[in-house]
Amino acid sequence: MEIIAILLGGVLINNLVFAQFLGLCPFVGVSKNVEMATGMSAAVLFVMTMAAGVTALLHSLVLDPYGLTYLETVTFILVISSLVQFVETFLRKASPVLHRSLGIYLPLITTNCAVMGAALISVRQGYGVGLSAVNGFAGALGWSLAIILFAGIRERLELASVPEALKGIPVALVTTGLMAIAFLGFQGLFRFLF
Amino acid sequence: MTDYKFVVGSSPHLRTSENTPRLMFYVLQALFLVAVASTILFGVRAMAIIGVSVLAALAAEALWQKGLRQPVTVADGSAAITGLLIAFNMPPLVPLWVPALGSAFAVIVVKQFFGGLGHNFMNPAAAGRAFLVSAWPLAMTSGWLTPFDGATSATPLQVLGGSSGSLPEGWQMLMGWRAGCIGETSALVILIGGLYLIYRQVIDWKIPASFIGTVALFAWVFGGTDGWFTGDVLTHVLSGGLLLGAFFMATDYVTSPVTKRGRLIMGLGCGLLTALIRLWGGYPEGVTYAILLMNVATPLIDRMTIPRPFGTRQTKVTG
Amino acid sequence: MNLWRILTNGVVKENPVFRLLLGLCPLLAVTTALMNGFWMGVAVIFVLTSSNIIVSMLRKVIAPRIRIPCFIVIIATFVTIVQMTMNAYLPDMYEILGIFVPLIVVNCVILARAEAFASKNPVVSAAVDGIGMGLGFTIALMVLGGVREFFGTANLVINGQPLFDAPLFEPALIMIMPPGAFITMGVLLALLNVMVNRGRSGAGA
Numbered sequence: 001m002e003i004i005a006i007l008l009g010g011v012l013i014n015n016l017v018f019a020q021f022l023g024l025c026p027f028v029g030v031s032k033n034v035e036m037a038t039g040m041s042a043a044v045l046f047v048m049t050m051a052a053g054v055t056a057l058l059h060s061l062v063l064d065p066y067g068l069t070y071l072e073t074v075t076f077i078l079v080i081s082s083l084v085q086f087v088e089t090f091l092r093k094a095s096p097v098l099h100r101s102l103g104i105y106l107p108l109i110t111t112n113c114a115v116m117g118a119a120l121i122s123v124r125q126g127y128g129v130g131l132s133a134v135n136g137f138a139g140a141l142g143w144s145l146a147i148i149l150f151a152g153i154r155e156r157l158e159l160a161s162v163p164e165a166l167k168g169i170p171v172a173l174v175t176t177g178l179m180a181i182a183f184l185g186f187q188g189l190f191r192f193l194f
Numbered sequence: 195m196t197d198y199k200f201v202v203g204s205s206p207h208l209r210t211s212e213n214t215p216r217l218m219f220y221v222l223q224a225l226f227l228v229a230v231a232s233t234i235l236f237g238v239r240a241m242a243i244i245g246v247s248v249l250a251a252l253a254a255e256a257l258w259q260k261g262l263r264q265p266v267t268v269a270d271g272s273a274a275i276t277g278l279l280i281a282f283n284m285p286p287l288v289p290l291w292v293p294a295l296g297s298a299f300a301v302i303v304v305k306q307f308f309g310g311l312g313h314n315f316m317n318p319a320a321a322g323r324a325f326l327v328s329a330w331p332l333a334m335t336s337g338w339l340t341p342f343d344g345a346t347s348a349t350p351l352q353v354l355g356g357s358s359g360s361l362p363e364g365w366q367m368l369m370g371w372r373a374g375c376i377g378e379t380s381a382l383v384i385l386i387g388g389l390y391l392i393y394r395q396v397i398d399w400k401i402p403a404s405f406i407g408t409v410a411l412f413a414w415v416f417g418g419t420d421g422w423f424t425g426d427v428l429t430h431v432l433s434g435g436l437l438l439g440a441f442f443m444a445t446d447y448v449t450s451p452v453t454k455r456g457r458l459i460m461g462l463g464c465g466l467l468t469a470l471i472r473l474w475g476g477y478p479e480g481v482t483y484a485i486l487l488m489n490v491a492t493p494l495i496d497r498m499t500i501p502r503p504f505g506t507r508q509t510k511v512t513g
Numbered sequence: 514m515n516l517w518r519i520l521t522n523g524v525v526k527e528n529p530v531f532r533l534l535l536g537l538c539p540l541l542a543v544t545t546a547l548m549n550g551f552w553m554g555v556a557v558i559f560v561l562t563s564s565n566i567i568v569s570m571l572r573k574v575i576a577p578r579i580r581i582p583c584f585i586v587i588i589a590t591f592v593t594i595v596q597m598t599m600n601a602y603l604p605d606m607y608e609i610l611g612i613f614v615p616l617i618v619v620n621c622v623i624l625a626r627a628e629a630f631a632s633k634n635p636v637v638s639a640a641v642d643g644i645g646m647g648l649g650f651t652i653a654l655m656v657l658g659g660v661r662e663f664f665g666t667a668n669l670v671i672n673g674q675p676l677f678d679a680p681l682f683e684p685a686l687i688m689i690m691p692p693g694a695f696i697t698m699g700v701l702l703a704l705l706n707v708m709v710n711r712g713r714s715g716a717g718a
Contacts, residue, residue, distance in 0.1 A: 018691055019691055020542070021537075021538050021539075021541045021542035021691065021694070022538055022542075023538070024537040024538045024541065025535075025537060025538070025621060028534075028537065034494070034497065070593060070596075070597065071593070072615065073589050073592050073593050073596065073615045073618055074586065074589040074590065074593060076615075077585055077589050077618050077619065078582070078585070078586070078589075081581075081582065081585060112619075113538050113616050113619040113620075116615075116616060116618070116619050117538075117612055117616055120612045120615055120616070121612060124612070148494070149490050149491060149494065152491075152492075152493030152494040152497065153315050153490065153493055155493060156315060156493045157308065157313075157315075159313075160308050160309040160313035161309035161310070161313060162307070162308055162309045162313070163262060163306075163307070163309070163703075164706075164710070165703045165704075165706040165707045165710065166307055166699070166703045166706075169534055169699075169702060170699040170700070170702040170703040170706065171307060171308065171699065171703075172699070173695045173696070173698050173699030173702065174303065174307050174695065174696050174699035174700070175315070176695045177691075177692040177693070177694070177695030177696035177699065178303075178304065178315075178316055178321055178486075178692070178696075179490050180690075180691045180692040180695055181321060181324045181325060181328065181486065181687075181692045182316070182321075182324065182483060182486035182487045182489070182490055183487070184324065184328055184483070184690070184692070185324070185467070185471055185475070185477065185480060185482075185483025185484070185486070185487060186471075186475070186483075187475075187476045187477070188475055188476015188477070189470065189471065189474055189475045189476060190474050191476065289683075303696065325687060325692075328686060328687040328690060328692065329685040329686055329687040329688075330683060330685065330686070331686065333683075
């Protein structure tokens with residue numbers, strides 16, 4: 001039941017983009033077309049699930065028992081950046097096909113605050129390793145949903161005669177804001193689960 | 195470098211002799227019926243709300259276009275439609291500045307920011323209402339009256355959700371004799387207006403039919419208090435903004451899919467989300483949010499349902 | 514380079530938020546009020562200036578190939594210092610800013626300045642650049658926070674003291690909710706574009 005609650009919460013209610021403001025740089029940067037958004041989403045799904053799991057493991061095995069939680073920020077960012085490196089190398093050797101499609105997106109992920117954010121949220125919620133991974137996955141799923149929908153709209157905006165001053169980022173932000181209004185409809189959904 | 199672009203007129207791209215102002219005129223005719231009904235039911239207040247809202251929408255459009263030195267297109271009727279729909283979504287006792295701000299937001303932020311009619315990706319009226327609900331929740335979710343006698347009362351959906359009060363009879367709901375937003379209650383008139391638009395081929399029957407059908411199905415299966423298949427279908431279909439939304443907001447050309455299959459998906463999705471929010475969500479009514487969410491998904495639905503020309507390779511669509 | 518030019522560069526010409534669009538996440542997330550923006554800005558100024566100084570001091574020592582991980586460790590260290598200090602002296606604000614304090618570590622402004630400026634310039638210029646960029650970021654945070662707080666609560670709270678006795682009008686709650694953040698930021702950027710274009714055409718004429 002808790003897994004369902006985390007998944008629903010992460011995708012619809014506490015969406016990383018529309019409710020938590022995480023991962024906005026790639027959200028705006030890599031959303032010019034649906035293919036790119038999909039590629040980035042796959043990479044984020046992969047890395048975020050792993051990062052949330054690994055950091056939770058580190059937290060519960062090392063940082064917490066030895067009273068080192070003040071090193072959280074330093075260790076988490078190191079773990080995440082090495083994880084991205086590792087995933088990149090591993091994919092290149094193990095699955096060149098996957099690497100070709102995800103490769104260019106992977107280096108972009110280190111600066112994606114959503115990955116670090118999901119890890120920090122999991123730890124602060126007190127999730128164990130398994131639930132943290134689920135939380136990372138749910139967050140990534142919500143982020144992917146957001147960026148793919150957004151990319152669809154942005155493709156259409158290419159043809160729109162947006163006023164000069166609003167072209168580019170301003171109208172992208174207004175679009176995100178209007179999407180966030182629509183996502184407010186999910187507020188309070190399935191309250192009995194939470 | 196000359197920026198050579200293919201110039202495309204604003205949608206709807208229809209191959210008929212009808213043009214946009216003509217279609218808008220039919221919509222205005224249908225909405226006028228609803229406006230008359232709401233004035234009969236809720237009296238002078240309804241008239242004031244409608245007047246303020248429409249004027250604000252027209253003024254916002256004219257001022258924006260004047261300010262940007264664009265041709266003023268107030269006469270195409272789309273701003274008036276937005277204003278009317280926003281007014282119809284107001285509770286009878288709403289302060290008058292609320293619909294005015296809602297109309298201004300809908301016309302400027304939701305429509306003109308994106309380049310005006312045909313370029314917006316969300317239905318302006320629906321987005322305007324959702325904006326108002328979040329901005330001034332108290333003004334938008336209280337102040338309900340029963341028609342004629344002017345007594346404060348809970349709406350049928352609030353009663354279904356557990357508020358104290360009694361549900362009106364079926365015929366009362368059909369005639370609009372129930373508490374609710376000023377333009378959403380008169381089910382029969384909305385139905386007549388909607389059928390008129392379908393007859394005039396202004397809107398496609400697929401979206402309202404699949405929208406209302408899905409809500410009815412879900413309400414019947416999951417909406418009951420004593421087990422499955424005991425839901426009160428009639429109340430769910432006739433109450434809230436379902437009919438108004440299904441006929442007049444979900445069918446907006448610009449923000450709904452262009453293909454037949456896409457329109458069925460649109461209606462189905464709207465129905466599903468409406469039922470989800472009504473039955474298990476945090477708001478008593480989900481029609482607006484359902485329409486907005488499906489507006490957001492419309493470009494992807496179009497992508498997936500536009501048939502590919504014979505002999506071309508299938509474009510890869512994942513996710 | 515002239516130090517004054519470096520300082521104003523970060524505030525105006527290359528304002529990290531309004532011109533370069535870096536660090537959007539904390540910008541939108543914490544700006545529900547003016548003071549939140551102020552303290553977030555102070556934290557960023559501290560981290561940015563300190564990390565710029567250290568990166569600049571070590572610029573001849575760090576091997577180019579491992580420079581990014583080194584920068585990250587340096588930044589993370591200062592972020593941890595900020596976390597502890599805020600937790601000790603401003604616990605309420607630390608609570609409000611939440612995960613966005615540790616997330617300063619992935620704020621692209623800071624890594625970008627370490628990489629693009631501090632690793633190539635002497636210590637004093639690097640420090641001034643950090644202050645300038647940090648100030649630019651803080652101003653953006655405070656403008657957005659101020660606008661959102663004013664319309665979202667119809668009041669402004671400065672140092673725990675409300676500026677007006679009663680709300681000035683019926684507050685638009687949506688302004689302090691996520692949609693308000695995105696739309697306000699979009700509108701602010703558009704207004705800025707209008708101003709810049711006006712200035713440009715004025716200068717050209």
